[in-house]
Amino acid sequence: MTFPQFAFNNVMRNKRTYAAYFLSSTFAVMVFFVYAMFAFHPAFHQETIHSSVSLGLHFAESIIYVFSFIFVLFSMSSFLKTRKKEFGLLVMHGMTNMQLRKMVFLENVLIGFFSTILGISLGLIFAKILLMAAENILELEETLYFYFPVKALVLTFVAFLFLFVMISFATVVILKGSKLVDLMKGNAVPKAEPKASLLLSFLAAVLLAGGYVVALLVKGVGVAAAMIPVTTAVIIGTYFLFTQLSVFLIRALKKRQSFFWKKTNLVLFSDLAYRMKDNARTFFFVAIVSTVAFTAIGSLVGFRSMIFTSLAAENPFAFEYVSEEGNNNEMDHVSLIRNELDKEGIPFKETKVMVKELLAKGDSDDQSIHIVKESDYNDLIQSGEFEFAKADLNGNEAMVVYPESTVNSGKRNIEQERNKTIVLKENQVNLEQRSSLAANIFPNFVDYIVVDDGMFEQLTQFEKQRDYYAFYVKDWKKTIGPSKKLTSAIEPEAIAGQYQFFSLPATWNFLNQAFGATLFIGLFIGAVFFVAAGSFLYFRIYTDLDDEKRKFAAIGKLGLTDKELSNIVTIQLGILFFAPILVAVIHGAVALTALQHMFDFSLVKESMLVLGSFFVIQVIYFLFIRMGYIRKLKRSI
Known part of the structure; x- marks a missing residue:
């Protein structure tokens, strides 16, 4: 067996771990390819149709590309942590550090290569449907006919192959200097009990409450003036919310014996503080990314509604x-x-x-x-x-x-x-x-x-x-x-x-096409952010799966029933999964309310539509994750 074959087999043996990462990367590639296919479409370069749409699509591509880089790098660093013990065994059996880094490099390139190929293929398969959808959304007067997008294909393939190669080099740097003893211990190193600062916890509550109050009270042009300080305060408050305040609240609940010793709360909250602390940065990132997606899509939908409502009201004839x-x-x-x-x-x-x-x-x-x-x-x-x-x-x-x-x-x-x-x-x-x-x-x-x-x-x-x-x-x-x-x-x-x-x-027709193009671009970018947010949470939850298997296998011997296991896991996963989503929904609702005050136009309907749709989809996503997670836990007991 050659070394490249060894790396390929390693990827195939870790299908469960890499599945979500592979599919999410494939989706990012597909969306980038679709944007490129639209941007290079000959129809968008004619003066009679929105030539500005092409520029907007290229701009959207750059946003997706930068975000994809951050997303893939973060995902790979999470996977490497789950495979430390595996790497330790390979080193113990004679693999050199150079070979280890080479293996990881080849694995990442293989995953990147196949996800790029699959993403482009899916984009080509659904190309005609997407072109017809864009034609209807943009209400173009000319047909967006199917064409073989050579430029889009080459751009996507080269861009993402370069991205995955750079990510592979970055993961090699992460592994550099790892000691055998650290690799063998993996995630089994005892953790110190997480502590929270009372001052920083209080600061988180003050910053969030203050930011919300200011955002909801200011009117008109005051909203624009307050935007930067309020946004800064809320971002800092969100970070301390997950790193400090959440841990402080969990520790406070654990001190209440009447609550902590009730039924299965002991098992539920015993390590919840550890998991919140370990995943704090992930939750912070997901909350901010989701807030941006909520606010951007809600604003686009709201502005479109505001413009058309005002147009019809101001021009009754x-x-x-x-x-x-x-x-x-x-x-x-x-x-x-x-x-x-x-x-x-x-x-x-x-x-x-x-x-x-x-x-x-x-x-x-x-x-x-x-x-x-x-x-x-x-x-x-x-x-x-x-x-x-x-x-x-x-x-x-x-x-x-x-x-x-x-x-x-x-x-x-x-x-x-x-x-x-x-x-x-x-x-x-x-x-x-x-x-x-x-x-x-x-x-x-x-x-x-x-x-x-x-x-x-x-x-x-x-x-x-x-x-x-x-x-x-x-x-x-x-x-x-x-x-x-x-x-x-x-x-x-x-x-x-x-x-x-x-x-x-x-x-109305002119504005509808212009806003249709903007909404079309914004919805696809929001879709990428949406999938990435769910994938981040999926990765972090499944990173701890092996530890959870050992924990519940031990507790199962003490008489833990299947119903109790399902309840404990559902509540704990729900807290871990929906904590950043709920924070993002609140952030987004406050931001859209502030925009409503700025333009003196009700965005309640649009806000409920965007936030409600996103939340419902995340609930469905959570139910699928929970079902698979509990099934894997029960198999280990």
Whole structure:
């Protein structure tokens, strides 16, 4: 048997230990390859489609690559600890330190090579499905056809082969200088009872509580200012939570004899402090990584919801056309809009509003104001099926319509502005404001003053006069096809200052594709972080499996039943598995709440969707781990 064959057989004999590491590495390779396949796709390099998506995908690749390096290095260092005794036996039988390091190097390269091959193969197998999914998510106008991704294949193979070679060199350095006596003892070296500092435990509680309170209390731009100090405090607090506070709480529970000596709590908590202390850094890393994944995905989903909700709220009409005086294309453009909607059989309601712009006396300087007549306003709100009250004005009475954004932001208090006198400079008329309304029914997000029809006709002195056409379509998302035609037909002919054209479906479609690309990239990165977090916990739990087998085999001789064993292992694994996940869920919920305060937009639905989905998947993952773990323990008893 040659030395490479010996290394290969060693990997095959440790299939259980290496299985999760191999599959997780394969998944990382597959995701990297999929990103590369999309990034190099010819469709993304055409100007008509999101060329920026390609840049975003390459950026995502770099994040995945760096994270994969950390993930693989951490995983390998954990595996090496579980094989110390095996290495000691090999050295005892004559293997030199150089041969030992060579063997480990070859094992890592073999695992890396085959996981790279399998990851690329799976990416190719599911390539067409993934391309179709991306096409639907991004809502691209052109088909993402299947192509053989030579560049993506070469980049992935070279990048990950280099990564695994570098990891192999790193693991060799870890083994360098290990003594035979240390290898033979392995993990059997007696451990000192873990101790926790009362001061550091208190500091952990203070930092976490303080960070949460500040994050939940600050509003608006204060959230951005508090982000760095709060994040720093929470990260430090999380580290001390797992290294100090968790051990302190377990030791406090053990001192309560009424609790510690109850049923199987003695077995459950006897070595829980040791395992928490040993795995503290892993739990800290998993908690932070999971928090980043939660917050990133939640933010992307939340921002997308916020943008589209705001877009629909601020633009209730499917199409808006504003024509200035002297615009010779007015009737042609309005007829074009009507004809396109009629051609597609789309029902719509059209309203024409005449707007006069004139000067009014302000506190310091003259102000330009926009005036519309009562009948046009009433027709407008009826066409859009709004629940606003009709205007009923007489003489010089006026109603001011404010943009909702200025009222909701707190910049305006419309109640305080009632009974205000509006002095029209050129017409020598005083308008008395009797009522007000916050609505986005007029263009350009400025104030509009509604007056009686007779008063409107009397205002003959004005700066400008324009016509505003509003087209209300109930199912406006179905007008994307006509809106594209109208946008291409009207906008290229635009003459500066003569008219404005806005298409809600076209704007929505553009933003949907842009945010779809961002969400697509973010979800895949989040998936990598998600799998890595679960894999880290899997590795750490299974690292202690041999010790747990010996412990429960000894306890089993004292009469431990299968039911008691299952209960003890389930609770202990649950604490070890869900402690960092629960901390990450709390961190993520606080972070998303802070973002909600920053943008004054509810992210409760999005937060529950992201955090809930992740938690449910982790519960399913835990149940599979628990089932296999208990089965292996029972076999050893």
